[in-house]
Amino acid sequence: xxxxxxxxxxxxxxxxxxxxxxxxxxxxxxxxxxxxxxxxxxxxxxxxxxxxxxxxxxxxxxxxxxxxxxxxxxxxxxxxxxxxxxxxxxxxxxxxxxxxxxxxxxxxxxxxxxxxxxxxxxxxxxxxxxxxxxxxxxxxxxxxxxxxxxxxxxxxxxxxxxxxxxxxxxxxxxxxxxxxxxxxxxxxxxxxxx
Numbered sequence: 001x002x003x004x005x006x007x008x009x010x011x012x013x014x015x016x017x018x019x020x021x022x023x024x025x026x027x028x029x030x031x032x033x034x035x036x037x038x039x040x041x042x043x044x045x046x047x048x049x050x051x052x053x054x055x056x057x058x059x060x061x062x063x064x065x066x067x068x069x070x071x072x073x074x075x076x077x078x079x080x081x082x083x084x085x086x087x088x089x090x091x092x093x094x095x096x097x098x099x100x101x102x103x104x105x106x107x108x109x110x111x112x113x114x115x116x117x118x119x120x121x122x123x124x125x126x127x128x129x130x131x132x133x134x135x136x137x138x139x140x141x142x143x144x145x146x147x148x149x150x151x152x153x154x155x156x157x158x159x160x161x162x163x164x165x166x167x168x169x170x171x172x173x174x175x176x177x178x179x180x181x182x183x184x185x186x187x188x189x190x191x192x193x194x
Contacts (some may be wrong), residue, residue, distance in 0.1 A: 008049035014041040028069045036061040056091045059083040073112035080104045085132035103129025120151045138176030145170050162191045
């Protein structure tokens with residue numbers, strides 16, 4: 001087979017609008033919901049790209065979540081998401097397939113944990129979702145277990161000036177043809193001031 005080369009660069013742009021509501025019930029339960037509407041995602045090919053401009057229709061995305069304080073320092077949270085990605089199927093090329101997706105997640109937070117004398121809320125959770133695109137005939141899915149903690153680094157009069165969030169995830173993605181197992185670590189630092 002003769003060697004070949006294909007190059008391309010695209011710039012993506014689009015608009016979206018998100019609206020949501022939240023309410024507290026009985027001072028121990030918070031419920032929230034949101035809807036995100038997106039205009040078409042426009043892909044503009046740069047000069048010299050081996051491909052043309054493209055446009056992709058994006059679905060309406062609906063989310064709902066709730067959290068409940070089960071005991072002092074113990075919070076249970078749950079969420080769900082739904083989007084019908086089949087609206088983008090006609091915009092795709094090749095063997096990729098698009099389908100509607102649903103997902104859910106559950107988690108707990110223990111906020112009275114302390115590390116080195118400082119507050120360090122511990123979090124543990126699980127989430128599962130159908131992925132919108134797959135290469136095989138089976139629906140692609142993703143399942144992730146995660147855990148982490150938030151460490152308060154500096155605090156003044158109960159106002160957190162600096163904190164660090166550390167998390168680790170163990171996940172698996174599969175669509176019947178391809179399976180991917182992965183570990184992912186995340187570290188973030190937040191600094192505030194007056």
